[in-house]
Amino acid sequence: MPEETKKIDLSGDGGVLKEILREGTGTETPHNGCTVSLHYTGRLEDGTEFDSSVSRNEPFEFPLGKGNVIKAFDMGVATMKLGERCFLTCAPNYAYGAAGSPPAIPPDATLIFELEMLGWKGEDLSPNQDGSIVRTILETSDKKRSPSDGAFVKAHISGAIEGRVFEERDVEFDYGEGSAINVIEGVEIALEKMNIGETSRLKIQAKYAFGAKGNEEFKIPPNAVVEYTVKLVDCGKGIEEWKLSDNERLDEAKAYKEKGTNYFKKENWALAIKMYNKCKNLLPNTADTNEEVKKVKVATHSNIALCHQKCNDHFEAKQECNAVLALDANNVKALYRRGQCNLTINELEDALEDFQKVIQLEPANKAASNHVLICKQKIKESKNKEKKLYANMFTKLAANDKETEPPRETDVLSKCGEWSEEDAKREAELTLERDNIIMI
């Protein structure tokens, strides 16, 4: 009788009994989702040892509470403190049941484990596995559905820094578009790995939270680590690309294009690009035979180019223009935009060629002819500069590098912007009007 009292009934039905051999330190026990490291030895009731991490000479490691191990193990380990040693007696229905696990574990076997808790750590959800997003599950869920790309997500989030809660709200968004409603990237990445009904605590390093800038509204200093508690309330199934027929794909793609345009109007370039890219990836590979697909594809690439230009990513913008021109070699807008990019990244000859082609196609295009002039001017300038540079080179070498560098010309970039900003604005407006915004 006294022996029985020492055993703690973990399952409530006597199926999993724990007997502490050595008390652990502290009060904390591992949360679900943690990676737990421990030593164990499993025996049958007659004392036959069927499994032991000790004999493997390496601790056993597993994610707690995810059903990776037999029920009794998950249940027992979750109650252990650091350094604790205990016996765990597991009835068959919490272990291998009526069937056993031949040959080592016979049918209907009660198993006795001797456990020693070595430690645990939160689950690393960061893409680089560098600990920048660490999760501990506060409340598990028996559901297994998680949000996939494009799926509708409903969650409750609460963010804190050093114990001070700076935001708490319900959020609803399409997975992948969290940044539109200021859900930080770390939370969004973690949500993908959460099941419906689950509540988790996330420790998020700055690069997946508010970055080097911090956040004034929330009074978050630069490079701050934040902690979020997130409950995934519900999520949709997401689009299942594989199931879509060509027409459905086109429709779905158009929907994403629409989304992209909305973000574009809100000047959220990054999300606009993301949506346009999704649109692009969804489009069927029939651009060469299907006019409509081609049209959407051209417009999408063209819009991505514009977004990149807005972000000052001129190389990327140029790539997109190239993609448009591969589909439609005489696309005036793409040529014009590529010209602008080339001009900005100082590929002057290429820029000139682009603008000249625009004029060839649309002789009345004034903006292009202006740009031709700028290009020619710049080419001339740069040639002069080169000349000067080479001419000076030898004298300078002779002068033993007294002057380290030739005085720099005013920055091409800024000058270009100076000249063209007003003009480009007018031009952009004109373009949009002219095409009834099909491009965006």
Add this chain to the structure above:
Amino acid sequence: MEMEQEQEQAMDVRTQADPKEAANLLQLIKQLLVEKAYDGVRMLFNSPNEAERNTRQLPLIAMDLYHEVCAGNISDIVYSEEPELFDCSDELLKVLAKYAPLQELMLEMMERVEESSSLAVFGAHLRALQVLLQRQGRDKPQAVEWCLQSVFTRIKELPLPDYLSEGYDEAQARLIEQQEQVEDLLAHYITVGLFRQPLFTEIMEQDIRPDAQIFRDCTMNRRNIFTCFFIQLLGRPLALLQLNIEKEDMTRTYVHQVVESLTQDASKCLGDPYYLLNLVEMRARWQRKLDATKGVYEMSSQNLFLIEEKLPLHAVAMYYHSLFVGNQMPFTAPRIYAPQFLFETIAYLAEVLLNQQEPSLQHCGLRLEEYILSILSEPVPSTSLQLDVHKRFCEALCKIVGYSPEVSLRQLGLHVLRQYILAFEDQGKYLILKNLLETLQHDGLMGYLSGMYKDLVDEAFIKSPLLPEVFSGELFREMLLLCVCVLPHDVKSDLLLNADRLCNALNILRYFALRDKENVTGFWHVLPEIEKRMLVPLGKALDFSMAHYKAYKERVENGQSASDDALMQRQLNMLAVNISNSGMAGGDGDNHLPDIGRTEKLEVLASSITSLETLLGLYLRANECIELAGRKRRLLSDA
């Protein structure tokens, strides 16, 4: 610090060496080789009197010796024309590898290993590389990785017969090792086995986790790199040789031996062979969000086992195939993993294999899944189906069952599909069957699955008079009405294209009419709807089709069939079932068969008419049964 120490050590050795003496030694070796005095060269480093003095000079001349003697002599021409010279150079290379500048020779060996033109050359360089890696020890794991990649690159690029990728039958499988290129590949694998053995032993002795380290180190270190290497070697091309490795087969082939030894070594390195399963979901379910601005690249993961290039998922699947199907699970492996967890993670891996192009990998995928199904002791809860992997797995599996050109794969696939569905609890079985019937296109497979549902209800009848929810009432109605008894395009449906499922549907109706007199399932409530949606239009469609084909036949007999030829083409395509094209269902009339003569046309028409007649027979029989049973029911209720 390390670099400095290394340099100092090198300096130490060099100070012992005498440049003049070293130069003389180099000359001497070259002279001896010209004189073909190969034993003389060996004596220089083997005889107790000479060895010590001469090896002392080696650090100074190792690279010269390599470039002037070994590099040129370790080649195919020398191997075939002057084998003794080749052997001698090979031995010299191994000796000098101990003293040459580590990185310089290592780079050289990596290049040479990759470019090796034959097994002999490959082996010679591999021996040197082994010495170099032993010298390298645990330092600079990246260098170790590059070396191993060179070895793998060479193996990967060996020419192989096309049929390995296209599929081969059991008889071919038995003779596979006799094929010259396969023999060469296996010889390479065995050579690599010799190469890795001492290194492996060293790792198991030295690279042990210290007691203070609680968690497994998954970063790039020598032990992990070798683990990845062993598993990588289990993937292609070795995986292509594993078609039809049967459990009962007692032959121990070279493929067996190579696979076993690689699996065992990988397991020893991992400690817990199941460990990688914990990562499979992370690998197969979620894509890592690459983001250059945050430094997240393909290769930037701190956990080596998450990088596809280091540890290809198909190779991981082959590793578990070998552990489970090949019975290589070490006796010390943990016995606390939950069967459902194994089932779910293996589904990810099986799916990966099923989606590969090569039939041999698909075969292994099927065997792997078959095994894991066989060890499940309890029904899988239907909540598991919320995992996307089940849908993907079913899709891949049905593609093989329906369209694989390999008969054995289709058969095994169907068996696995059946076992897989049966592994779930009733609700799960229902969900899978319903989803498959709603999404599949393959007539025969749909017929089979409808039949399976009927069998399940039948079984439930026997077990208890009270049927589970999924076999009666609303769910039963949905299944029967929306999935089983379906005429896809109403009266206009192509009956021949849907013959299998229609036959099955009619049989199922007949079965329930006879079996469920008490209306436990609710069959008699659904029947009027089924009659309206399927039986009536089917009757009409049968009349139309029969009349059409008979008229067509007449026209062909009278030689006036030109206008019907397009239709005939479509029929023919359908009959050919285009299995060899796999992918999607045939019958869309895209690929034209050559024009056929009158006799063949008549034959096709005759067979079409026979099929329609069978269907008609079944249709009439089903109607009769329904009517009779219905009448009896009415009589009973009146009484």
